[in-house]
Amino acid sequence: MRLEQVDTPALVLELDAFERNLKLMAAAIAGRGVRLRPHAKTHKCPEIAKRQLLAGAFGVCCQKVSEAEALVEGGVADVLVSNEVVGAPKLERLAALARRARIGVCVDDAANVRALQAAAQAAGASLDVYVEIDVGAARCGVPPGEPALLLAREVAGSAPLRFAGLQAYHGPAQHLRSAGDRRAAIARAAQAAHQSRRLIESAGVACPVVTGAGSGSFAYEIESGAYDEIQPGSYVFMDADYARNEWPAPLARFDHALFVLGTVMSRPSEQRAVLDAGLKASSVDSGLPIVWERPGLRYARASDEHGVLEIAAGAPAPALGDKLLLVPGHCDPTVNLHDWYVCVRHGVVEALWPITARGAGY
Amino acid sequence: MRLEQVDTPALVLELDAFERNLKLMAAAIAGRGVRLRPHAKTHKCPEIAKRQLLAGAFGVCCQKVSEAEALVEGGVADVLVSNEVVGAPKLERLAALARRARIGVCVDDAANVRALQAAAQAAGASLDVYVEIDVGAARCGVPPGEPALLLAREVAGSAPLRFAGLQAYHGPAQHLRSAGDRRAAIARAAQAAHQSRRLIESAGVACPVVTGAGSGSFAYEIESGAYDEIQPGSYVFMDADYARNEWPAPLARFDHALFVLGTVMSRPSEQRAVLDAGLKASSVDSGLPIVWERPGLRYARASDEHGVLEIAAGAPAPALGDKLLLVPGHCDPTVNLHDWYVCVRHGVVEALWPITARGAGY
Numbered sequence: 001m002r003l004e005q006v007d008t009p010a011l012v013l014e015l016d017a018f019e020r021n022l023k024l025m026a027a028a029i030a031g032r033g034v035r036l037r038p039h040a041k042t043h044k045c046p047e048i049a050k051r052q053l054l055a056g057a058f059g060v061c062c063q064k065v066s067e068a069e070a071l072v073e074g075g076v077a078d079v080l081v082s083n084e085v086v087g088a089p090k091l092e093r094l095a096a097l098a099r100r101a102r103i104g105v106c107v108d109d110a111a112n113v114r115a116l117q118a119a120a121q122a123a124g125a126s127l128d129v130y131v132e133i134d135v136g137a138a139r140c141g142v143p144p145g146e147p148a149l150l151l152a153r154e155v156a157g158s159a160p161l162r163f164a165g166l167q168a169y170h171g172p173a174q175h176l177r178s179a180g181d182r183r184a185a186i187a188r189a190a191q192a193a194h195q196s197r198r199l200i201e202s203a204g205v206a207c208p209v210v211t212g213a214g215s216g217s218f219a220y221e222i223e224s225g226a227y228d229e230i231q232p233g234s235y236v237f238m239d240a241d242y243a244r245n246e247w248p249a250p251l252a253r254f255d256h257a258l259f260v261l262g263t264v265m266s267r268p269s270e271q272r273a274v275l276d277a278g279l280k281a282s283s284v285d286s287g288l289p290i291v292w293e294r295p296g297l298r299y300a301r302a303s304d305e306h307g308v309l310e311i312a313a314g315a316p317a318p319a320l321g322d323k324l325l326l327v328p329g330h331c332d333p334t335v336n337l338h339d340w341y342v343c344v345r346h347g348v349v350e351a352l353w354p355i356t357a358r359g360a361g362y
Numbered sequence: 363m364r365l366e367q368v369d370t371p372a373l374v375l376e377l378d379a380f381e382r383n384l385k386l387m388a389a390a391i392a393g394r395g396v397r398l399r400p401h402a403k404t405h406k407c408p409e410i411a412k413r414q415l416l417a418g419a420f421g422v423c424c425q426k427v428s429e430a431e432a433l434v435e436g437g438v439a440d441v442l443v444s445n446e447v448v449g450a451p452k453l454e455r456l457a458a459l460a461r462r463a464r465i466g467v468c469v470d471d472a473a474n475v476r477a478l479q480a481a482a483q484a485a486g487a488s489l490d491v492y493v494e495i496d497v498g499a500a501r502c503g504v505p506p507g508e509p510a511l512l513l514a515r516e517v518a519g520s521a522p523l524r525f526a527g528l529q530a531y532h533g534p535a536q537h538l539r540s541a542g543d544r545r546a547a548i549a550r551a552a553q554a555a556h557q558s559r560r561l562i563e564s565a566g567v568a569c570p571v572v573t574g575a576g577s578g579s580f581a582y583e584i585e586s587g588a589y590d591e592i593q594p595g596s597y598v599f600m601d602a603d604y605a606r607n608e609w610p611a612p613l614a615r616f617d618h619a620l621f622v623l624g625t626v627m628s629r630p631s632e633q634r635a636v637l638d639a640g641l642k643a644s645s646v647d648s649g650l651p652i653v654w655e656r657p658g659l660r661y662a663r664a665s666d667e668h669g670v671l672e673i674a675a676g677a678p679a680p681a682l683g684d685k686l687l688l689v690p691g692h693c694d695p696t697v698n699l700h701d702w703y704v705c706v707r708h709g710v711v712e713a714l715w716p717i718t719a720r721g722a723g724y
Contacts, residue, residue, distance in 0.1 A: 007451045009723050041666065063667040083667065086627040086638070086683055089369045108628055109682055139668055140628035140636050171665060265448040266470055266502035274502050276448070280698050281723050285641050285664075302647070303533060304403065304694050305425040305445065305723070306501055320471055321448055332666050336642050337698065339721055359701055359720075361371050361643050361667070 001349045003342075004323055008263040009281035011338035012325065013237075013353070015345040017257035018048075021236050022055040028252040029056075029230070032222050037061050037080060037211065039233030042332050044357035045341065046074020048236065059102070061211075061231050065090045066360035072101045074356055080104035080211070082167055082231060084112065084132065084140055090362065091115055095123035104128035106167045108142045110154050117158040128164035129155045130211065133196055135189035137171045144192035145199060152200045152207065165209035166200075168193035169231065174216030175286075179246045183220045186213075190224030197226075215242060219251045239331040241286040259292060259325040260334065261342070262307060264318045273297070273318050275307035275326075282307075282326055283333035289326035294318070299326065363711045365704075366685055370625040371643035373700035374687065375599075375715070377707040379619035380410075383598050384417040390614040391418075391592070394584050399423050399442060399573065401595025404694050406719035407703065408436020410598065421464070423573075423593050427452045428722035434463045436718055442466035442573070444529055444593060446474065446494065446502055452724065453477055457485035466490035468529045470504045472516050479520040490526035491517045492573065495558055497551035499533045506554035507561060514562045514569065527571030528562075530555035531593065536578030537648075541608045545582045548575075552586030559588075577604060581613045601693040603648040621654060621687040622696065623704070624669060626680045635659070635680050637669035637688075644669075644688055645695035651688035656680070661688065 003012070029036055035058040040049050049060045049071055059078030062068050068079045078101065085094055085105050097103050098120065107113050107129055120127055131151045134141035142148055148166065156163040173185035193210050200207045213221035213230035215238075221227040234242050237258035247253050262277030279302040282289045289307070291297040296315020301308040307326070311317050318324060328334035339358055343351040365374070391398055397420040402411050411422045411433055421440030424430050430441045440463065447456055447467050459465050460482065469475050469491055482489055493513045496503035504510055510528065518525040535547035555572050562569045575583035575592035577600075583589040596604050599620035609615050624639030641664045644651045651669070653659040658677020663670040669688070673679050680686060690696035701720055705713040 007449065007724055084627045087369065087625055108630060111682065134630060138634070139665070139670060140630055142630065263449055265446045268470060268496060268502055268504070272500070277723075279645070279647050280695055283641070284647050303501070308501060320473065333642055337721065337723075359699065361639075361699075362369055 003344050003347050006261055006342055008261050009277040010261045010342045012259040012261050013341040013343045014257045015343050015350060017255035018236060021254045021257055024252045024254060025235055026056045034222050034227055035229050037229050037231050039231050040071055042233030044335055044355045045353055046071055046076055047353040049076045064360055064362055065094050066362040067357040068097055070357035070360055072097055078102040082106055084108055086112060091119035095119040095125045098125035098127045104130060104164055106130045106132040108132045108140050113154050113158055117161050120160045126160035126162060129161045130164050130167040132167040135168045135170050135192045136185060144196040148196040149199050149203055152205050156205050165207050166193055166196060167211055169212040174214040177245055179248050182217050186217050186220035190226035194226040216245055234331050237331040240290045240327045240329045256327050258331050260328055262324055262326060264320055264322045267320050271311050273309040273311060275309060278302045278304050278306045280304050282328045283330050285333060286330035289328050292325040292327050294324060365706050365709050368623055368704050370623050371639040372623040372704045374621040374623050375703040375705045376619045377705050377712060379617035380598060383616045383619055386614045386616060387597050388418045396584050396589055397591045399591050399593050401593050402433055404595030406697055406717045407715055408433055408438055408718060409715040411438045426722055426724055427456050428724040429719040430459055432719035432722050434459055440464040444468055446470055448474060453481035457481040457487045460487035460489045466492060466526055468492045468494040470494045470502050475516050475520055479523050482522050488522035488524060491523045492526050492529040494529040497530045497532050497554045498547060506558040510558040511561050511565055514567050518567050527569050528555055528558060529573055531574040536576040539607055541610050544579050548579045548582035552588035556588040578607055596693050599693040602652045602689045602691045618689050620693050622690055624686055624688060626682055626684045629682050633673050635671040635673060637671060640664045640666050640668045642666050644690045645692050647695060648692035651690050654687040654689050656686060
């Protein structure tokens with residue numbers, strides 16, 4: 001089937017661009033002494049995770065136990081839940097999963113460490129446990145320094161849990177538009193991670209891994225020397241929001257590989273076309289989608305099931321029934337709206353990859 | 363199971379409030395000479411549609427062919443797709459569906475009418491076809507007046523299509539905060555609909571039904587006398603965005619019946635709690651969720667999997683593991699993130715209703 005025959009709205013993965021992005025990331029980290037653990041919260045798809053592993057990734061990460069279950073079920077053997085997991089039902093599931101694969105998880109609370117230990121003991125499983133430190137995101141995590149040491153000791157003394165190191169991710173830094181601002185934010189994060197690690201190790205507790213970083217900042221985490229592992233997710237797809245970042249050399253510039261295909265379902269006026277892809281097809285939390293390679297067409301408004309396009313004076317206007325590609329504003333929640341990727345190469349559908357962790361929020 | 367035992371994030375339907383909303387709507391239209399065709403794009407759930415029908419609705423509407431398929435499959439016998447349907451695959455499916463149920467659809471283009479006619483003929487099916495007029499929304503639809511008459515004639519002459527009337531929905535008017543502004547916008551819409559109908563009927567074409575209206579404006583469509591049928595959707599759930607509207611008497615005030623249940627998964631500081639429900643659990647396109655009945659807690663920021671709550675000085679702070687209810691900012695796209703409703707009465711789970719049209723965007 002050709003792309004033009006695919007019914008809409010559809011989530012389209014351009015395989016050539018996707019594969020270039022995998023290679024670009026492998027090249028960016030080659031010889032830099034860090035390992036790659038891509039974030040599968042972005043794609044929620046074991047088929048993609050397996051290709052990341054083939055391209056050199058050490059393992060993957062995700063945010064939810066149910067995502068980890070879908071990844072392990074799909075054949076992934078090493079998954080870090082880069083997030084806290086709270087509540088007996090989830091801890092039970094996590095511990096059960098740790099009997100089938102190497103599983104990591106983050107903590108920022110001593111009582112949660114004890115609950116995790118109890119769940120692991122009950123399941124006869126062991127887990128890698130990372131202490132999350134807040135390196136500037138003001139979300140989860142203990143403060144760097146003494147609180148990190150205290151919690152690391154708690155974990156290290158809680159067999160069958162293994163203290164695996166520090167989670168040090170600075171989310172808001174990913175979208176600072178200026179490269180200088182991102183570099184400065186990550187320099188502060190890296191310093192906090194580095195000092196926490198030294199404090200922990202000088203107290204006699206081995207701290208094997210500092211992990212973190214995202215697609216907008218990973219070059220700076222690598223540059224800092226403080227990180228052993230990076231967790232970029234969006235690089236495989238490259239959405240419109242990340243494209244608004246400044247990407248100066250030598251930062252890897254990724255290609256747009258993820259699109260939403262929509263059909264023009266109404267042409268009510270010279271200046272207006274309406275697409276059948278609204279905010280239930282492409283998440284608008286980080287801005288509207290961009291119309292791909294159709295100069296003069298602007299996605300101006302999204303409602304639930306409609307996207308209103310403005311047609312600039314003199315621009316080639318789309319006809320009723322025409323299909324257009326959109327670059328989503330934010331890839332992660334857009335993927336979570338769809339059940340499969342329509343994988344396309346040179347305009348021909350090559351595969352459908354199910355998004356098996358779609359809706360896996362638990 | 364009690365509500366506190368439900369794992370999170372979960373989409374919760376408070377049955378008492380939901381049933382009150384059904385009754386309130388029935389009371390609001392009783393004796394007013396309009397029929398109720400609730401919008402199922404909001405809930406995507408045949409179980410809810412059937413309860414709306416039992417509460418007096420004439421049929422339901424939706425926006426997509428795949429939603430209509432899910433509704434008919436779930437036992438609903440009368441569905442209006444209140445939207446244009448473009449492209450052979452969708453028209454084929456729509457026509458096939460019209461052999462199993464009474465199906466309506468909207469048009470705003472003559473070529474689309476011919477394609478619809480061909481699909482209906484090929485399937486041996488007939489459909490109710492409504493001409494959509496643009497009454498102020500600046501989205502789909504032909505202008506009121508002559509263009510509506512021209513297209514109505516086209517439909518009326520295209521057996522086995524039946525010209526069923528006019529679709530006249532003013533979307534943006536739903537969220538005008540001032541009741542006076544909403545009344546004025548709907549007065550203009552109603553006048554456009556009324557004049558178009560007169561023009562069509564004076565040309566000898568019967569125009570049986572004018573349909574439209576939403577939860578924010580239906581009282582004014584009823585008041586206008588120009589509408590035979592109203593299409594409110596959100597009234598069954600009442601989200602945070604609609605709650606910001608001014609609802610003066612005698613407008614029906616609906617209760618919040620839809621919630622997202624989240625767990626406190628981190629308590630990194632005195633002033634901050636982090637919930638496991640972010641923008642993949644509650645859509646933020648129309649504003650952040652509201653924390654329900656927990657004074658002093660404010661949902662301040664959403665990221666993909668996290669909601670950051672600010673705790674006011676002196677407010678009762680939630681503990682790690684506590685579960686909180688959120689009123690979603692916008693109900694329709696929030697429902698589309700979940701696979702089932704956890705239906706609760708007096709704090710006890712009474713049923714799970716599958717959201718069978720979740721992700722049905724085709």
